Amino acid sequence: MSGRRLEQQYLKLLSQFGLLEVATTLQELADQLCCTRRHMRSLLTQMYSLGWINWQAEAGRGRRSYLQLLRNEHQLLSDKADKLLDAGCFSEAIELLGEEKQLIAPLLRAKLGYSIRADHQTLRVPYYRTMPNLYPGTPLRRSELHLVRQIFNGLTRINEEKGEVEADLAHHWRTLEPLHWRFYLRPAVQFHDGRELCAADVVASLTRCAQLPLYSHIGQISQFGTLGVDIQLTEVDNHLPLLLSNIEAMILPADHASRIAFAAKPIGTGPYCVAENDDWHLRLKAFDHYFGLRALLDEVEILMWPELSVSQPLDKQQNHLLKSVTDSAKHTPEISTDTATWLSSSLSDVDYAAGLVAGFTGKPSDVFSEMFLEKGGYFLLCDSRSSFWQGIEQRRWLREKVSPHVLLRQLVEPIRHFWVPTGSLLPTWFHCMMPCNSESPFQLEQNTKPVLRLAYHKQHPEYHMLTVLMANVLALEGVELETVALTYTDWADGNADVDLWLGTVNFAVPEAWNVGCWLLGTPLLRQSISGGDIAQLNDWMTKWRNNTINAEELMRFATTSGWLQPLFHHWMRLKGPEQAKGIHLNNLGWFDFKSTWIEPEL
The missing domain is CATH 3.40.190 (D-Maltodextrin-Binding Protein; domain 2)
Structure with missing residues (x-):
């Protein structure tokens, strides 16, 4: 008998007897289900083996047996969903539960x-959240950055123990001229769908990432033979192999844009492939x-x-x-x-x-x-387009009123030891704002309560707590804090008319390098760390590529000028x-x- 048919028979008995122990006979049960005594005995055996019933048979004329049903309708449904989850059939389990999806949480706990x-x-x-976007070259959060490295490869990669660049899809590379690089690909590398990687995939992937700020000096990419790729630059960059290890430069199938649901179920060459998402x-x-x-x-x-x-x-x-x-x-x-x-x-x-x-x-x-202080942290960013922060005196006012030390005193006591106030985004760096007077950005004689608008990205468990603390502090100054929750893409691109941005970031190895990439490559940061000075930003980019400015110097400017205001490092834990x-x-x-x-x- 099929599983579904057996369930239907069980539910008929459940509607008749409930979960109480009853005295009955095999013939009475067979009459209830309109079947023979022999078939009824087989049904009871199957139900007993599944743990659905207790059955105590009594032999002899006039003797009554005892039956107790052990599963109500919800429990029966959960049992079936549980077996589907054991088999890895999550979608089928959730579809089975239908309107009873609240039952999935306790089942997941057991797994x-x-x-x-x-x-x-x-x-x-x-x-705590879903991860529908695993698409390199799009704005990715911390967990997605980790997962993408499990799914994709670049031409090069970082050895996390040494912090050095090493071969990945490219087994060798060399500089033919200061602006001309050649990379040689490993043979017989397969994508997760079985197709072999070829130079055309690399050309298409790097052409795509050349549209991003950090890669804008990539002028021309061409195929050299079957497994060779030539890259022509418009500016000298001795760190090109390091740059090509970044997430944005991961190698995708040349036809990735035409593949259905590629963001959620991408195809790469990495050690893991996405089976379900x-x-x-x-x-x-x-x-x-x-x-x-x-x-x-x-x-x-x-x-x-x-x-x-x-x-x-x-x-x-x-x-x-x-x-x-x-x-x-x-x-x-x-x-x-x-x-x-x-x-x-x-x-x-x-x-x-x-x-x-x-x-x-x-x-x-x-x-x-394991436990260590994160290489990164929470921060506030003053939007350079806001009229409130045009002078450093106003940005200093914000730092004084919403300093991490003020916020820390308001944190719930049991979690304070997880939060460490900071002046920069790496624990080994320390920066202070330039000494100057502070001045409120608001006119005291205005009749209405001034409002500051702050944006953060959705689905982060700490942002609500932090914004409530900030609102309480600013309310003492007669200022109302209005918050805006954005998608991560809109947050990273700076797509909102707000005065402040709340965020958190973590930097992979090598940390200092990734700080610089984050500052110069993220649209949200690019629009404000220079105070909106495009010429200054372009000058930094050139100096970054020719190694005459480093990430610590970039961070020092952003923090001492008050555009970027670090708040906390967080203790990261693993059990x-x-x-x-x-x-x-x-x-x-x-x-x-x-x-x-x-x-x-x-």
């Missing part, structure tokens, strides 16, 4: 951690034909936890923080935290410190596998199961999938 079946190793990680999970599978060393983990599944991005208003967090610890313990299902892999970027610090998700993160007092080997926290708050593996239990 966290790792599994080893027939030597097939899967590691599952919770995360939907509203509930992202599943990456090891690519068996990867040209490098085959990944050790067979699958990585990122399970989406949308409710983790919803925080209570700050006043409620403060009033109910201790109570939440007790309440959450009552409602959180029992989960083995020893098998869970958890990242500090998976949820807000408030939710973590309050114990709201202790079921899969462990207690806040637990020791982390993995003891069985996970080779799992190490990187600068983007994740870990390299291909070098992680699960040691089987004896």
Whole structure:
């Protein structure tokens, strides 16, 4: 009998008897389902093996047997969805639940951690939001930057241990002339769909990225033989191999623009390919034909936890923080935290410190596998197009009123130790604004309350908390803070009429290099760090390429002039199961999938 038919028969019995134990006979049950006694006995055997019923048969004329149904309709539905999830059929499970999608969350909780079946190793990680865009060359957030490096390759890559550029898709390169470079491609490299990489793919990819500011000095790209690529520059750039290791220069299939849903399910040449990507999970599978060393983990599944991005208003967090610890313990299902892999970027610090998700993160007092101060941090950016910040005195006023030390005192006490006030975006740098007087940007005699408009990107668990703190501080000055939530693309492109931008950034290895790329390559930063001076920005770009200005000098100008105002470094944490080997926290708050593996239990 098909599974669906057996369910229908079970539901008929459920509508008749409910979940109470009943005394009945095999013949009475057969009459209920309009079948023979022999077939009824087979149905009971199947239902018992699935754990749906208790059946105590009694032999003899006049003797009655005892039946108890153990699953209500919701539980039966959950059981079936659970089996689909075990098989990796997330879409089918969610479709099955239909209007009962709230049942998926507890089922997903049970799938966290790792599994080893027939030597097939899967590691599952919770995360608070979906990741529908994995398209190199578009604005990407921190987690997407990490994932793209698992899916794609560039001509070159960075050795994270040494911080040096090394061969990737190109096995060798050389400078023919100061403005002429040649790269030689590895043979027989395959895309995830089985097609071999060719020079035409590289030409198309680099032609595309040449439209971006950092690559605007790439003049002409041409094919040299079957596996050679020539690059002609308009400006000397001795760091071209380093530049080509950036995410924007990842190599895509030449026809990527015509492929359906490429952003969510891209095709690359990296150690992992995207098997599924939907509203509930992202599943990456090891690519068996990867040209490098085959990944050790067979699958990585990122399970989406949308409710983790919803925080209570700050006043409620403060009033109910201790109570939440007790309440959450009552409602959180029992989960083995020893098998869970958890990242500090998976949820807000408030939710973590309050114990709201202790079921899969462990207690806040637990020791982390790894923990270090992030290479990056939270910041405010004064929009150079706003009339409020045209003088450095006004930008200094903002720094004094919304300084990280003022905000820190208002943070909920249990999370303060995760936040470190800063003067720059790398922990080893320190910058202060140039000494000068401060002056309010608002006219005191105006009749209406002045309003500052601040933009941040959606789906970040800490922004609501920070903007509430800022609003409280500015309200003491008689200023109203109005917030605007944007898509990440609009935020990164600076597409909003606002006065301030709130953001956070993390820099991969080599950190200083990536700081410079971020400042000079991100439209939002480019429009304001120079105060809107395009000539100054172009001069920096030329000096950056010929190595007469470095990232620390660029950051010093942006911060001492008050356009960029760093706020906090954050402590990044990783907790993995003891069985996970080779799992190490990187600068983007994740870990390299291909070098992680699960040691089987004896």
